[in-house]
Amino acid sequence: VSHVYAAPEGCALDDCEAWAAANPALGQFRSLKDMETFADQARRLPSKENSFRWLYLNQRISGVASLVSKAEWMACRGDVDPEELRHLPCWGGLDLSQSRDLTAFVMAWQCPDGAVLVRSTAWLPAKGLRERAEEERVPWPAFAKHGDLRLIEGPVIDPQVVATDILELVAGHDLQAIAYDRYRIKDLERELERLGESLPLVPHGQGFRNMSPAVDRLERLVALGAEGGPGLIHANQPVLNLCAANAVVEADPAGNRKLTKPKSRGKIDAMVALTMALGGMNMEPPDDAPASSPWDEDPDFTLLA
Secondary structure (H helix, E strand, C coil), X not given: CCCCCCCCCCCCCCCHHHHHHHCCCECCCECHHHHHHHHHHHHHCHHHHHHHHHHCCCCCCCCEEEXXXXXXXXXXXXXXXXXXXXXXXXXXXXXXXXXXXCEEEEEEEECCCCCEEEEEEEEEECCCHHHHHHHHCCCHHHHHHHCCEEEXXXXXXXXXXXXXXXXXXXXXXXXXXXXXXXXXXXXXXXXXXXXXXXXXXXXXXXXXXXXXXXXXXXXXXXHHHHCCCCXXXXXXXXXXXXXXXXXXXXXXXXXXXXXXXXXXXXCCHHHHHHHHHHHHCCCCCCCCCCCCCHHHHCCCCCCCC
């Protein structure tokens, strides 16, 4: 005889009767306190809801889940002026794209209290922008007027422009490293070499093993920032906001998570870049890292205590 204990479909996450329906031993060998704790996390973090419904309510779930809620993300808005942050250590995240797609670069500054301030820059080809806006239902021309979306003349992304712009963005900052997706990085390195410049580039894997710790860190920072603590503070930029709204995660059988582009509702490149920047904070520094790097001065330096 087989009997399935499951909560009713569509039940509220804090429905105690639904908890009991799926857990007949709740309060005995199933901890009620653990149930309450996980339910509270699931209410605050969309990416935790699927796990709660699956593991605690015994419900069928989708394989993907939103990373952050709109309310929490927008609660993390704040003033982020790069000119005032030159004294802080800074990490970058770079998500290069196909020749006609969105390329994104994010800078993340680490504050002494644990807060992380971020700004993003993105690039798209100027040719066909209005047609792209109509097709994707995204106001790309308006985003370009805002300033965080830079248009490249012609029909394709020019790596020379991207390289030049990144050098301009990081100039004068205490840049520790730029974590990057290996895709098309050779094009950027070639342009940097041609310009006679270099950047502290470190590769960042896109699989579950490398992305999961960075996704967890981003999620924690957003939750802390939304509650007024020393968490994430972003500059309320349209492209990054769009990517945050579209970002979804998928999990492997071990519970490791990564952002997934194919299953997302739209562009997420700036969130991928942000996630890599946060991941880069805990990576080994490149060989040409500055002598003032926190890795050298403070062996106990960590991103999040």
